[in-house]
Amino acid sequence: MKQVAKELSIKLSQVKNVIDLTEEGNTIPFIARYRKEVTGALDEVVIRDILDRWNYLMNLEQRKAEVIRIIDEQGKLTDDLVKKINRATKLQEVEDLYRPYKQKRRTKASIAKERGLEPLANWMLSLPEQGNLLEEATKYVNEEKEVHTPSDAINGAKDIIAEYVSDQAEVRKWIRFETLKHGIIQSSVKNKDQDEKRVYEMYYEYEEPVSRIVPHRVLALNRGEKEDVLKVSIKPDVEKILNYLNKTFIGVKSRSPVAEEVMAAIEDGYKRLIQPTIEREVRNELTDKAEEQAIVVFSENLRKLLLQPPLKGKMVLGVDPAYRTGCKLAVVDETGKVLHIDVIYPHPPNAKRKEAQEKVLDILKKYGIEMVAIGNGTASRETEEFIAELLKIDGTGIVYLIVNEAGASVYSASDLAREEFPDLQVEERSAVSIARRLQDPLAELVKIDPKSVGVGQYQHDVSQKKLQDSLTFVVETVVNQVGVNVNTASVSLLQYVSGLSKTVANNIKKYREENGKFKNRNELKKIPRLGAKTYEQCIGFLRIIDGDEPLDRTSIHPENYPVVESLLETINMTKEDIGTEGLINRLNEINISEMAEKLGVGHLTLKDIFDALKRPERDPRDDLPKPLLRKDVLQMEDLKPGMELQGTVRNVVDFGAFVDIGVKQDGLVHISKMSNNYVKHPLDVVSVGDIVTVWVADVDVKKGRIALSMIKE
Template structure:
């Protein structure tokens, strides 16, 4: 375990005692949000993302240690374990190294070399490979002469040629199983090799870019690997690894002395081993590693995009009309109040084939007048463009301040058709549920998006090609971190939101809502302990992230953990305040500075990081981190792609970030692409280091292709 902690410490650049503390806390069953927020003294204020990275690596390293022990046990059972092999296995840094070392001892299918060994040709193979006689001197006999002594019709070795071929097969397999040789060859391919794809069809497809494509393994981007993988699976592409310009035979025979009597024979065997055994095997391994690396990068990008999407600033307390566009079946409308409660629904037909524009405007006006609608959320699906034009025209005619925003409806249909959607709105049809979801996404993106499988939210690439368990685990972690960073109102939160709170399982989330229905609103945090299956450990994990606005204990309304209430009260006391002053402590920082933070922390019985968190919460109880971000862009007019001209300067919202750039919504229904080369005046290695989903950015139009609906944008200052 000490070795694992040392590795984690080096990889994450954290102190060993902090890495060890996180490992212990995880092993004790603590959740990542709880550790990140309420155990800062133990881990040196690591953030939740670093802790999750540590948890992932811990799982891998423990799996690696387990595999090492399994290999050593397996080789020991064969009575072939040597101190050198044991040391090599225990010092291996990756699974690939361990498997290379185990390869010679792994049970094999019946191979040509195995058959040759059964025929008793292994001694001949050893003679030919070493070139030494029984006295350890270079043999003067020919290979044919040596092979003649192994002719044995009873063992089905009838000729010299058969004996030689069997011995060569054994040598080839031994070369193929040599861990050191495999490691060197793999490194040479990884350094100088390339991935090549070619067309397997004459049809024009989305993979045309890869019909004649070749790129260095070192320079390959994850989206290129995943695209080629998918094209190969669909039978459109042929994909292969090119080994690069180096001599594999020289690498394989590096340790063979130059005056070896059978050098030509060994070269022939090495070429056979390379072509028949080693390269096909290494190609499979390298392709697998490339795919795994690309998948991990794609999952990482998905997670990076999901976090800011979930953390988009809410449009709080505004009466909102959700507008789910459609053609033939009509546009579904749902008006919700400032808390998301549905007030009224309707269906209008402003788009083709009905084109009931005036009638639809009348229905819309009636709804807006009756409920004092302040903004409209339009889904970005089918007929969104026509719906946006219709809404824009309506706003010009409507005698009140009204604005709209086009909202991504990715996953809305998944929610609408789900068991959860049916439970929430049993009397609504699927499309009306979508309209409600679209309205709520504008009001509070986080509270609404937690109802949807994160994979369906649509801020990544190739999500269906990813290892689904790993993708779900990563994205669920992001959702959990976001929910806990914002905090949850215990008396209004849905089961979908509650189950994302640290320590609360889906069953407990349901129990919380049942308790709330049967007993009324929670009066205190401590009352949570009355909820079935919510014991002391779960309470410890979740309590700090749940707010009770109705509680007479003001600290129940904050992110201060119940275990720190006494510390919070002590801090107020030594600074000359009481609980009644919470929320208006304008000089708390000043008084704390005068006392000395270290001294105050000691007096309160907590560490300095916890003291600072408590002080921040006492000044702004239940603060929402999303309020510090720029508000979403609400529009009143609409543009068309035909209105765009090169050189135009616009403000837009980043909708997706990928390996090759970022897609930006500039209000023309079709997102524009800021290629990675146009993201900054400086060189950009990773787009996610420059922009994130939800960012409000200034862009310049570079090119517009109306036919292909492609818009090229730039964020470079020189372009603006």
Template sequence: MAEMKQQVKEEELEGGSGGKVELTPEERKAEQERIVKRISVELSIPLTKVKAAVSLLDEGNTIPFIARYRKEMTGELDENDLRSIEDKLQYMRGLETRKREVIRLIAEQGKLTDELQAAIEASVKLQEIEDLYRPYRQKRKTRASVAKERGLEPLAAWLLSQPRQGEPLREAERYVDADKGVTTAEEALQGAMDIIAEGIADDAKIRAWVRRHTFEQGVVRTEAKDAKQETVYEMYYAYQEPVKKLPPHRTLAINRAEREDVLRVALDVPNERIHDYIDRQIVRGGTTAPIRDLLVQTIEDAYKRLIAPSIEREVRGELTEKAEEHAIGIFSANLRNLLLQPPVRGHVVLSVDPAFRTGCKLAVVDETGKLLDVAVCYPTAPHNKVAEAEKLIGGLIDKHGAELIVIGNGTASRETEQFIATLISKRKAAGADQERELKYIIVNEAGASVYSASKLAQSEFPSLDVAERSAVSIARRLQDPLAELVKIEPKAIGVGQYQHDVSQKRLEESLSGVVESAVNHVGVDVNTASPSLLSYVAGINATTSKNIVKYREENGKFNDRKALQSVPRLGAKTYEQCIGFIRVLESPNPLDRTPIHPESYGVVDKLCKELGLKLAELGSEAFRAALEAVDTEDVAPKLGVGVPTLRDILDSLLRPGRDPREELPPPIFHTEVLDIDDLKAGMELHGTVRNVIDFGAFVDIGIKNDGLVHISQMSTKFIKHPMDVVSVGDTVTVWVLSVDTKKGRVSLTMRKPD
């Protein structure tokens, strides 16, 4: 899509977008049918399902709503399928628009043939359209355009006709004209060759072949600009790899090193076959030596000067685009797993935002996340006020009954962890925490500083400074990761690779979709949710989310789902899209606390009558037993509902108030600290996966730096990607492979040693 928008932008600069081509209803319908068929083929999704999904999207329905509440219509397509369809639909509609524009622009030049129009209309990729349009695009001044201005096109045409008789220089003398800037026959001949060279470079068939050949046979080579300079890119100082085998993370690493002026990057391609191929397209058999020699020389010039640099840019651009999409996919998957980490509820939490010089900021929050206390202590260098810090933190624990201590993983994290572990040990020895077991955990604080300096944080905690707000955010991340992390710009949550090297707009779009998916998967309590959380509910935008909170503040808690219809600017369509994902725990209607959409409340009433149940008994053993005995295939027709919808209704009734995150394993808590010097090869440890990347996963095993499990150490079987085995937040058993205490690196394995 980015490439398409750039092409359209260039066209607007050329002044060629003034006559937009409008379609008749019949033409638009035919175009829609073509697009739907292509999407079906390319995504291998049945045509009927694609057609239904496109229709629902065009009606303004959101993807979470379609995936959850329109399963019968789409044949139970999931969110991933629907997002793929939406992306393809957007791309292909843009493609069709571009086709019409290109046809119009060429027609306005009087150069459109039936054959060319058919080729444009048959194109399935933007690159194919642009290759066909290339000869007709208005260009900046070139050697060929200058030669054309000097009237040398007939000479170029004569050379291309490859006459069996005639001397090139003698023919060129006819075009010598000092007034036009052609002073010699040699100049005329060179101008004609420039025109031919540009024509060869603009030939769609030739460009397509050269592009394929470059992908198949090209080699990316890198070398250091200063081999003595120490950088993280040293493996690329003298490196080469075939284009078709270059993995995405290496593409992005090479691009970054090139931008930082560390590497020179070149794309080498064997050009003999390229010259031979172009020669077969241009030079006819039996062409006389003088003309043949000139054409071969022109072909070499066309490739070296015009085609090769252009194709190299295109190939590297395509490599980058694929690498960016891959990196965004990795980041998106990691983000979703992070957002869906199980909440740790029902505990008073003391949070520590570690630091050296400025001290550790402390915050205590109650079981609901309400701030109870803030303070600062200085247990780390350069102050080392350990006794004073122990007294302060111990007092906060006793005063508020804190059971869990959360430490951010930023600067001074491990030094602070050592201090906290020692404090817990001392309190245990003194019998201070007999009624509860005091534990600690380290959480990823990525993005906490972004949140703490935001307007949202300022409005939530106007009397706190930035570091104190950060401490509160760290505590709440443990209690409800999703509710807290949605307050932060998704790309600021560091669970990706090379996220700063990809298209930031595309990254933002993808990550926003991930957050939206996670929020709607869990559901939102409308009476406690922040505007940030509400804004990700299907159908609700930032303005509507603020209106909901404002209405709640002015009128008190919502008593049921229907009450949301009174919120300003929350219309019927928005209500339809969002209401199934909204929970009203205070409602007298128990269905308002479930994912069941109000449009299905009547179905639930019929189901209860069919089974002889009362909705007031929801949650009882008898109610549950009756539901478990339901044959969905048999009962669905009686209720006038589809089997998928009935299945979801039964699931919601069987587990009312269920939070899907609670089914995941809880995080690992600690009472004592582990040092890198304690590690030995073969030692068994339990850790938490913090990040998953192309070549492995980083696991928090309780030391200063996360250990790396390389992809080769994840399984005894071959795996394509680490995500086939682990996800962010997983609790894993690992064994120490090797320890580099000097660099602070630990290599781990998930393959149990013999």
């Protein structure tokens, strides 16, 4: 625990309390929100870091004990070795120390040992000042053991020395560090025909110091190698490493008559046994770090996407654009209920433009549409032009928004969508999803596998389990930060609530269908499989907006209702005053620390209670800037260098950010064009969903590329 506290720069008591709370069956969202006093207000990310690191160290201790046991059973355990193993802080160090004692397949060295050549190897390694190697080797000639000549004996002994050298933990550690620090990663083209689009052209003849290569290039090289386009290798400073090995094993005894043969054995040990495995380990380490970085970027992009502000209470027309099969339309009311489904053919090859105009104008008028949501897939820009033109004719001031429809088709074809809309076609379900994404992005996006939302980089090249775990954690964190209306939430949303499984989420939906809306949080205790512990974990995140207990609208946990009642009584207010100006003013006059002492509750808990009483249905997304609404459309040909535009950040990657500026193609703001100051990573400057001012730097209409800058030239 001390090590975790030290590494994360937090108190030992915080680490201990988080581990204790987790072992008692508490979830991360619950600990972060309702046990602030115990953890010192640690957020979800730090709590997860504590648990991840703790689990790693527990596994490390387990492995140490196992390694010590195995070596002891071999009768080769020494006090010094036990100390070294116990001092190790990484699994790799433990494996290095265990290496000499590991049961190996038959190797050149093990065969040489079977032939009785170990004493000769030990004699050579002792680097005697005098003696004749050939004479010494002659003693080991043995036809039965297949040692036919002195030369056979010497070669066998050298194999033993080579393996001995390669098994030394300190040696491997030094070489690994040296390769990471001064090695060069190289790539060359292996099969150009496999790379039709010349995606990997820059890597056909490429090299860069291992210590300086950035994560996205590591993943690009890995992918090129996997696709059989590239050959990738690590080039260490062999001369420096061999000098180190000779100094370590020969040192001042370089005049020994056997020194030259021992040096040859050391070189063989390095080139044949150490270098290939160290190269593998270095490549794995680079890949692990690159994957970690890619997952961090994807997770952060996903978090921002899920936290996009909802446009609540709007009558929306969703449009799923297409050419041949027509644009599918879906009218969705303020609650997300589907009122109308239709199809229009404004584009070739059918091009019934006038009929399409009449149909849409009729829908806008009939349903009192306030916003149009257009998917950003195929035919999106042509559909945008069509809608923008229509809205001018309509003249009621309706605005439209381009909605990132990544994953909408995945959802539309899923069992979940079929269950929700059994009578609709796939594309019609997409139009509904696009409209709902505008109204409440979070509620709609949780229905989709997080990997399909289109905000990652190299997502297929990373460990899918690690990626899934990280993205699921992000979705859980966001859902619980926002809170869920238990009377309207889908099973997809409910299953991410702290403590709830998919089964319990389904049981909640079933109960709701059979008994009508929940009237209070207490009623949830009747749900099958929702026991006392689950109730404690989930209930603070579930809201009942129009029930018979006013506190159920808030994020206040029922365990604190007695505290709230005492507080309101003390200040002569009632539950009916929640959210009113009178109560807000009264709470603003109170000294929280004094009141916390008086009520016997923690300061942090009381502060959260105050916030919830002031804004009972607060949604953290409401404080974020609203999405960019449009009334007109731009063509790529309209863009000129120096033109100032506003756009929405669609994706952030290691080398920059892609920004939707209202033309067919998103523009790229390279990391070097984000600020006049040094930018370590684009995420330090922008996030998915941000509205940014950009200037056009360059336009290549032919290639469909737009270079943007966030710095006014």
